[in-house]
Amino acid sequence: MADFIRNPVVRLPDPDPEPHFSSDELNFTSDEKDRISAWVRQYPTSDGAVMWTLWLAQEKFGFLPPEVLQLVATELGLPYAQVYGVATFYTQYYKEKKGAFVLDVCTCFSCQFTGGYDILAYLEEKLKVKRGHTSPCGRFTVQEAECLGACGSAPMMQVNNGPYAHHLTPEKIDTLIQAMETGQPLPFVSITLPQDEDEMGDNRRSDADAIESYQTPPQSKRTQ
Amino acid sequence: MTKAGDWKSYQRVLLPPVKNLHHLNIYRDQGGYEALRRVLSEKSPQDVIGEMKRSGLRGRGGAGFPTGLKWSFMPPVDPDKPRYLCCNADESEPGTFKDRQLMEYNPHLLFEGILIACYAMSMRACYLYVRGEYASWITLMEQELSKAYEAKLVGENMMGTQQHMDIIIHKGAGAYICGEETSLMESLEGKRAYPRIKPPFPAQSGIWGAPTTINNVETLACAPLIMERGGGWFAGIGAEKNPGPLLYGISGHVNRPGVYEYPTGMLITDLLEIAGGMRGGKKLKALVPGGASVPVLRADMIDGVTMDIESLKESGSMLGTAGMLFLDEDTDMVAFLRRVARFYHHESCGQCTPCREGTGWMENLITRIDDGEGNLRDLDLLLDLCDQMEGRTVCALADAAAWPVRNTINRFRDDFERRCRPSSWAVNA
Ligand SMILES: Cc1cc2nc3c(=O)[nH]c(=O)nc-3n(C[C@H](O)[C@H](O)[C@H](O)COP(=O)(O)O)c2cc1C
Ligand code: SF4
Ligand code: FES
Numbered sequence: 001m002a003d004f005i006r007n008p009v010v011r012l013p014d015p016d017p018e019p020h021f022s023s024d025e026l027n028f029t030s031d032e033k034d035r036i037s038a039w040v041r042q043y044p045t046s047d048g049a050v051m052w053t054l055w056l057a058q059e060k061f062g063f064l065p066p067e068v069l070q071l072v073a074t075e076l077g078l079p080y081a082q083v084y085g086v087a088t089f090y091t092q093y094y095k096e097k098k099g100a101f102v103l104d105v106c107t108c109f110s111c112q113f114t115g116g117y118d119i120l121a122y123l124e125e126k127l128k129v130k131r132g133h134t135s136p137c138g139r140f141t142v143q144e145a146e147c148l149g150a151c152g153s154a155p156m157m158q159v160n161n162g163p164y165a166h167h168l169t170p171e172k173i174d175t176l177i178q179a180m181e182t183g184q185p186l187p188f189v190s191i192t193l194p195q196d197e198d199e200m201g202d203n204r205r206s207d208a209d210a211i212e213s214y215q216t217p218p219q220s221k222r223t224q
Numbered sequence: 225m226t227k228a229g230d231w232k233s234y235q236r237v238l239l240p241p242v243k244n245l246h247h248l249n250i251y252r253d254q255g256g257y258e259a260l261r262r263v264l265s266e267k268s269p270q271d272v273i274g275e276m277k278r279s280g281l282r283g284r285g286g287a288g289f290p291t292g293l294k295w296s297f298m299p300p301v302d303p304d305k306p307r308y309l310c311c312n313a314d315e316s317e318p319g320t321f322k323d324r325q326l327m328e329y330n331p332h333l334l335f336e337g338i339l340i341a342c343y344a345m346s347m348r349a350c351y352l353y354v355r356g357e358y359a360s361w362i363t364l365m366e367q368e369l370s371k372a373y374e375a376k377l378v379g380e381n382m383m384g385t386q387q388h389m390d391i392i393i394h395k396g397a398g399a400y401i402c403g404e405e406t407s408l409m410e411s412l413e414g415k416r417a418y419p420r421i422k423p424p425f426p427a428q429s430g431i432w433g434a435p436t437t438i439n440n441v442e443t444l445a446c447a448p449l450i451m452e453r454g455g456g457w458f459a460g461i462g463a464e465k466n467p468g469p470l471l472y473g474i475s476g477h478v479n480r481p482g483v484y485e486y487p488t489g490m491l492i493t494d495l496l497e498i499a500g501g502m503r504g505g506k507k508l509k510a511l512v513p514g515g516a517s518v519p520v521l522r523a524d525m526i527d528g529v530t531m532d533i534e535s536l537k538e539s540g541s542m543l544g545t546a547g548m549l550f551l552d553e554d555t556d557m558v559a560f561l562r563r564v565a566r567f568y569h570h571e572s573c574g575q576c577t578p579c580r581e582g583t584g585w586m587e588n589l590i591t592r593i594d595d596g597e598g599n600l601r602d603l604d605l606l607l608d609l610c611d612q613m614e615g616r617t618v619c620a621l622a623d624a625a626a627w628p629v630r631n632t633i634n635r636f637r638d639d640f641e642r643r644c645r646p647s648s649w650a651v652n653a
């Protein structure tokens with residue numbers, strides 16, 4: 001029993017971690033504070049705004065270490081434990097530092113059978129990184145994601161919780177990675193509905209950055 | 225009236241072929257927001273609910289609950305108590321991508337539907353809960369929503385009436401379970417999204433304890449159409465017992481995947497033909513008709529089956545979200561099930577033991593079989609595990625995990641047995 005207590009099976013988080021940000025950095029600008037209070041006004045209590053505020057904090061700091069969660073808690077007047085609880089529940093909130101580009105490759109079933117795992121393996125090899133980790137250069141994090149709601153244009157991935165890249169092939173990955181390395185923003189791609197293609201000949205949105213059609217999905221070699 | 229059989233002449237209504245329909249001015253040129261105007265000036269909330277009941281619309285979020293009936297469950301108005309609508313745009317069911325396309329191409333139809341629903345149930349606010357991954361679509365919708373606010377179609381004194389309704393977009397952060405209605409409410413309240421025990425049902429006690437109704441994106445988008453053309457028109461489209469237009473999200477090994485709008489009750493074989501048939505001329509092996517949670521169908525089970533709640537139930541599956549995944553003859557069903565089990569293990573919120581532990585053991589056992597180290601009796605263990613999980617948890621995620629496991633094993637037993645080692649000792653030894 002005593003052994004058990006001395007060596008807990010479950011590793012608890014460090015109760016007093018080294019902060020990543022100095023207290024000078026840890027504040028919201030007045031502009032950000034305005035945005036936060038606008039969110040707070042949309043809900044009966046300030047609790048509702050916690051998810052939007054965590055998104056804002058993640059955009060600003062890149063990830064959410066305890067001191068940033070404390071900042072959010074103070075700003076909203078909520079207990080730290082509640083903010084910590086929310087931040088750790090959702091996968092899109094990063095609790096540790098990630099690369100400058102986070103690539104979420106969907107490997108859920110539609111993507112699985114149309115090459116999601118091939119794409120994942122290609123990325124692992126190209127960027128010399130294992131899934132779930134950040135590349136040695138610190139620029140790319142490659143992750144496996146659950147269905148991202150674009151199964152018709154599988155295999156696909158999401159970059160930095162933002163734009164989707166559809167119909168992935170190794171060649172397309174090469175171009176995308178190069179674009180990221182040279183700092184070009186990824187476009188918002190609108191996928192043309194098959195019925196629109198037949199009836200209207202084109203995508204119905206004329207303001208999309210880029211347009212693709214749904215296309216015959218490839219065959220996958222790997223399924224895991 | 226369009227019956228499913230006349231699909232070739234079907235005219236789309238949820239996504240009509242109009243260029244740039246997502247722009248407010250074009251949507252209004254097409255008669256958009258007229259249904260809302262007429263509802264606000266001519267109809268009482270009871271009339272709206274009556275019309276919804278007449279339409280026979282059943283929820284498109286997966287459970288297929290009659291929408292008019294759901295709306296009538298709201299308690300009488302208490303002026304001191306707020307009431308809320310939630311629009312469920314969390315769409316995380318694997319194989320489902322229809323709501324995203326609707327939000328991309330016809331967001332104002334959704335906004336109009338939300339406002340009609342708010343009027344019918346005397347609500348002043350709707351939270352539109354969009355999954356965090358749809359960040360781009362949130363930005364697109366925010367632009368259009370602010371235009372609707374400027375045009376005074378939403379907000380204070382909307383459309384020159386005394387009404388005041390708000391639409392508030394809430395961004396999730398990546399958790400499948402937030403699609404479950406009580407979990408969605410917890411998430412909106414800024415908590416960990418643990419589903420609640422029902423009763424009390426959301427209509428009695430929802431977000432912040434206030435009466436709440438939750439509807440799917442596609443369900444709400446049907447409301448303006450019903451108000452414009454009447455419940456009788458809607459009830460005449462497609463299958464008799466669950467009528468209306470339906471967005472079919474077709475993915476997998478077909479030549480032309482994508483979101484298609486057709487009446488409910490389409491023959492699965494017709495839909496396969498519409499989607500260009502199987503890729504590379506291969507044969508169909510399996511079909512998941514409505515997202516990962518519904519039982520998979522073997523190719524020989526789909527003849528004459530139509531995409532509506534009744535027909536699919538008879539054939540041993542469910543309509544779910546109508547996100548259809550077609551799989552060809554080369555598909556490894558063990559790998560398929562392994563990935564499905566992984567999904568549920570990852571997405572279980574961990575609140576109930578049968579689900580938290582059960583989904584984990586499911587994944588472990590199927591992984592062992594997939595790696596060639598499973599024993600035949602593992603299959604029975606898995607089926608037993610399904611029995612232990614079903615109906616013993618707070619929400620339906622555990623059931624949704626058990627159904628595909630049970631049915632994939634039962635319907636593709638050979639595939640599994642071939643991968644297992646025969647049990648070399650008696651089970652009770
Ligand atoms: C585990 C689980 C996940 C769900 N996910 C979704 C979802 O992503 N989108 C959705 O609209 N409904 C989802 N539902 C169904 C909702 O709980 C609810 O029934 C639905 O939103 C009601 O809307 P409707 O009546 O318009 O169909 C889910 C249910 C469960 C049990
Ligand atoms: S069934 Fe699973 S997901 Fe649902 S409340 Fe229980 S543990 Fe959470
Ligand atoms: S399975 Fe990959 S987007 Fe749905």
